[in-house]
Amino acid sequence: MEAGRTGRSPGAAAVTVAALAALALLAGGCTPAAGGVRGTPGASGVQDPYFPRLGNGGYDVTHYALDLAFDPAAGRLDGTARITARATQDLSAFNLDLAGLTVAEATVDGAPASANRAGDELTLRPRDELRRGDEFTVTVGYSGVPEPLTDPDGSTEGWMNTTDGAVAVGEPAGSMTWFPGNHHPSDKASYEIALTAPTRLSALSNGVKVSADPVSGDRTRTVWRQTEPMASYLATVMIGRYETTTGTALGDISVVTAVDPSLSAATAALRAELPALLADQRERYGPYPFGAAGAVVTADGLLGYALETQTRPVFPASSFDRPTLVHELAHQWFGNSVTPESWQDIWLNEGFATYAEWLYAEDHDGVPARSSFEDAFAQDANWAFPPADPPAAENLFGPPVYQRGAMVLHKVRETVGDKVFDEILQGWPTKYRHANASTEDFTAYVESVAGEGLKEELAGLWKVWLYGDGKPAEP
Numbered sequence: 001m002e003a004g005r006t007g008r009s010p011g012a013a014a015v016t017v018a019a020l021a022a023l024a025l026l027a028g029g030c031t032p033a034a035g036g037v038r039g040t041p042g043a044s045g046v047q048d049p050y051f052p053r054l055g056n057g058g059y060d061v062t063h064y065a066l067d068l069a070f071d072p073a074a075g076r077l078d079g080t081a082r083i084t085a086r087a088t089q090d091l092s093a094f095n096l097d098l099a100g101l102t103v104a105e106a107t108v109d110g111a112p113a114s115a116n117r118a119g120d121e122l123t124l125r126p127r128d129e130l131r132r133g134d135e136f137t138v139t140v141g142y143s144g145v146p147e148p149l150t151d152p153d154g155s156t157e158g159w160m161n162t163t164d165g166a167v168a169v170g171e172p173a174g175s176m177t178w179f180p181g182n183h184h185p186s187d188k189a190s191y192e193i194a195l196t197a198p199t200r201l202s203a204l205s206n207g208v209k210v211s212a213d214p215v216s217g218d219r220t221r222t223v224w225r226q227t228e229p230m231a232s233y234l235a236t237v238m239i240g241r242y243e244t245t246t247g248t249a250l251g252d253i254s255v256v257t258a259v260d261p262s263l264s265a266a267t268a269a270l271r272a273e274l275p276a277l278l279a280d281q282r283e284r285y286g287p288y289p290f291g292a293a294g295a296v297v298t299a300d301g302l303l304g305y306a307l308e309t310q311t312r313p314v315f316p317a318s319s320f321d322r323p324t325l326v327h328e329l330a331h332q333w334f335g336n337s338v339t340p341e342s343w344q345d346i347w348l349n350e351g352f353a354t355y356a357e358w359l360y361a362e363d364h365d366g367v368p369a370r371s372s373f374e375d376a377f378a379q380d381a382n383w384a385f386p387p388a389d390p391p392a393a394e395n396l397f398g399p400p401v402y403q404r405g406a407m408v409l410h411k412v413r414e415t416v417g418d419k420v421f422d423e424i425l426q427g428w429p430t431k432y433r434h435a436n437a438s439t440e441d442f443t444a445y446v447e448s449v450a451g452e453g454l455k456e457e458l459a460g461l462w463k464v465w466l467y468g469d470g471k472p473a474e475p
């Protein structure tokens, strides 16, 4: 989706494309098409400062239709990805991100395309070049035993096989372990995810369940539809033994929760609070951005963290508590609807979700946000680096991103006052609903709402709290 894109480093991307074009010329790879118009290969990454090869240039995905058959006994996935995209340049070839697995066949607009693998890049060369503005359809047939990735920070993400099923989570890069795509958050798309698995197991994904039909061999094909745009890192799959509960929230939002059966009783009370927590957040952040909601609680030992997977956040049992639930639900507005333009903007996700915990404590537990702020201020770990400039990929989920990110928001609140701050809490997710936003978009937005009179004070706030090294003298 183009909406809200700001193009962080157009210069770098252009250089890459030009360099690739020059290489293609040297290699004598393509001959000019009739009329002298010729496409060039799309870039193999969008030059994200932390993951330069993540995502791909030259096209925008609008829709993923994933048809995934999973055999838990063998841990094997057989997939077909049908991707609808629009070319943003004349293309002779383009890339998809895919880690592991074996590609058996690929087509572009129904015609066989040549496929090459190198590292996590799958390069497809269509029979006919694509013209800028063309809508095209790619199918990729693939299979294998998926393997998770180890993040730069040491945690595990991607497709994880369990004793009787699988769980897939993808922040920041794990989704490329189970489907080929444009795996950078700047390219959001709608999804339909079909899961074929043994009938005795539950098969869950994002959004609304549209059908569940028996297929041969005691298997069921369950189809989930995520209509609103989603960044690929928020796509999820859970296949296994779960106790599922369905209901509604906020009037007509369909709620599906699923828990490992051994956790049924222990999690019942908090699961039942989900509609009330969403109603509470809607008061503060405006309309809930999706047509579906829910939560999944897995047995401990698999996931090292909770994740805000779109419409259906997932929790290891030991982190299914109220503050974490509040945090992951707040991400539905902050991160899932308003998505970072680049991984450098991750504090916009984690700072807001942490501040949502502070607001919850202020509203319900008699703990003013100011005292949460002072607690965070006192902790050395929060001063390791500025939230808007993590030093490396391994720091993207470090304490300053969460806690100092929330501190920035609290300083904004103290600068503009509660009334304008409440306006920002609704206005920011409204302005960038289902789009991408950067740190600069945020500071510009706050300055525009606060007015000229506060511009200088806000500039000082950004300099010290958002971008500055080290701890200020005063909280």
Ligand code: ARG
Binding pocket: 151, 153, 155, 157, 171, 172, 305, 306, 307, 308, 327, 328, 350, 397
């Ligand atoms: N976004 C998750 C949260 O709600 C954390 C994801 C952690 N991922 C990682 N690779 N460390 O806080």
Ligand code: ZN
Binding pocket: 308, 327, 331, 349, 350, 353
């Ligand atoms: Zn978070």
